[in-house]
Amino acid sequence: MNSTNSRIAVAITVNGTAHELQVPARQTLAECVREELGLTGTHLGCEHGVCGACTVLVDGQAARSCLVLTVQADGATIETVESLANDDTLHAVQQAMVDNHGFQCAFCAPGFLMTIKALIDNQAVLTKATLREELSGNLCRCTGYASILAGAEAVLGLTGESNA
Ligand code: FES
Ligand code: FES
Numbered sequence: 001m002n003s004t005n006s007r008i009a010v011a012i013t014v015n016g017t018a019h020e021l022q023v024p025a026r027q028t029l030a031e032c033v034r035e036e037l038g039l040t041g042t043h044l045g046c047e048h049g050v051c052g053a054c055t056v057l058v059d060g061q062a063a064r065s066c067l068v069l070t071v072q073a074d075g076a077t078i079e080t081v082e083s084l085a086n087d088d089t090l091h092a093v094q095q096a097m098v099d100n101h102g103f104q105c106a107f108c109a110p111g112f113l114m115t116i117k118a119l120i121d122n123q124a125v126l127t128k129a130t131l132r133e134e135l136s137g138n139l140c141r142c143t144g145y146a147s148i149l150a151g152a153e154a155v156l157g158l159t160g161e162s163n164a
Contacts, residue, residue, distance in 0.1 A: 010074040030065035041081040051139035055111035062118040081110035091151040096155035104142035
């Protein structure tokens with residue numbers, strides 16, 4: 001990292017594209033992907049780590065991008081919600097949410113989708129109960145969560161299990 005005129009050089013790979021950027025020291029990763037890179041699919045709700053709407057994957061792990069400084073992500077591989085669909089083909093987690101009418105306004109969607117993608121990618125061993133714990137950091141103001149959980153359970157293969 002080199003400081004230049006109060007900006008700091010960072011190299012990050014976002015959705016498969018390498019970027020070399022000069023960013024303010026206090027810029028969050030959420031601001032970086034939205035404002036520097038134009039990836040506005042990552043939503044900002046609370047901006048202090050509570051709602052989960054800003055969740056992205058940093059080196060494969062779900063992270064709240066409002067709590068990560070861009071400079072902390074130097075050298076990292078970032079995935080945002082824009083990485084999920086392949087042209088007109090939805091990612092399995094997106095399709096599961098469509099099939100289960102998962103979202104209403106969908107402000108919370110990018111956070112849920114990326115949190116669940118991390119569970120899929122990391123082959124998390126889950127029950128319906130532990131899935132709820134994994135998703136408990138993502139808030140939704142519309143749905144009451146049942147439809148989101150149905151989509152998550154479907155894509156994670158938990159539909160045949162009890163709630164325990
Ligand atoms: S905007 Fe990051 S957790 Fe709410
Ligand atoms: S669907 Fe509106 S906040 Fe979740």
